[in-house]
Amino acid sequence: MNADTLRKKFDEGLDYDAYLDSGKPDQKQRWLELAENVDLTEAQAAMLGAFTRDLNVLVVTGIWCGDCVRQGPMIDEIAKAYGKTGGGRCTVKWFDRDEHMDLQEQVTVNGGNRVPVVIFAAEDYEPVGWAGDKLLSRYRVMAQQALGANCPLPGAPVPPDELAAELADWVGEFERVALLLRLSGRLRQKHGD
Numbered sequence: 001m002n003a004d005t006l007r008k009k010f011d012e013g014l015d016y017d018a019y020l021d022s023g024k025p026d027q028k029q030r031w032l033e034l035a036e037n038v039d040l041t042e043a044q045a046a047m048l049g050a051f052t053r054d055l056n057v058l059v060v061t062g063i064w065c066g067d068c069v070r071q072g073p074m075i076d077e078i079a080k081a082y083g084k085t086g087g088g089r090c091t092v093k094w095f096d097r098d099e100h101m102d103l104q105e106q107v108t109v110n111g112g113n114r115v116p117v118v119i120f121a122a123e124d125y126e127p128v129g130w131a132g133d134k135l136l137s138r139y140r141v142m143a144q145q146a147l148g149a150n151c152p153l154p155g156a157p158v159p160p161d162e163l164a165a166e167l168a169d170w171v172g173e174f175e176r177v178a179l180l181l182r183l184s185g186r187l188r189q190k191h192g193d
Contacts, residue, residue, distance in 0.1 A: 007125040013093025023063035035073035049084035053181035054123035057092040061116040120177040137165035
């Protein structure tokens with residue numbers, strides 16, 4: 001994965017609303033319902049809002065995927081807050097995994113085509129990193145449920161504290177990337193800061 005590949009691929013992606021419209025009405029509704037429960041704290045919004053570097057994000061996802069239903073609205077909310085006061089911009093493009101296997105195959109997780117996977121790129125599409133499938137807070141809950149006595153019923157709603165922890169994980173991921181970009185010698189030289 002290089003800057004030229006990501007730049008070309010980025011142009012093929014959909015914005016959030018177009019991506020949601022690409023699914024069936026009930027799939028879109030699931031995303032919209034979960035989005036109602038995604039609220040950044042004031043501290044998270046302020047921190048994200050202060051970023052100055054532009055960030056391009058490619059999300060390999062599936063409109064049908066339960067993990068994507070939970071995490072997609074979080075990523076969208078983070079992108080909306082990013083750079084609001086600092087002048088940075090976060091542009092996110094969404095890619096259906098099955099329609100963009102050329103991208104998916106570059107970010108397999110444990111040998112599998114897992115989603116969602118978020119690819120972070122600098123303003124010039126230089127790859128910065130990627131994260132995906134599930135983040136730490138979700139794996140902790142899953143390990144406790146699978147390895148302990150507590151096992152939830154299938155399809156049960158995710159408790160608010162679990163959603164907040166997962167949102168905090170994603171905020172942390174975006175913060176890590178934004179700080180990497182801000183401290184980058186290459187970008188500091190380019191921007192004279």
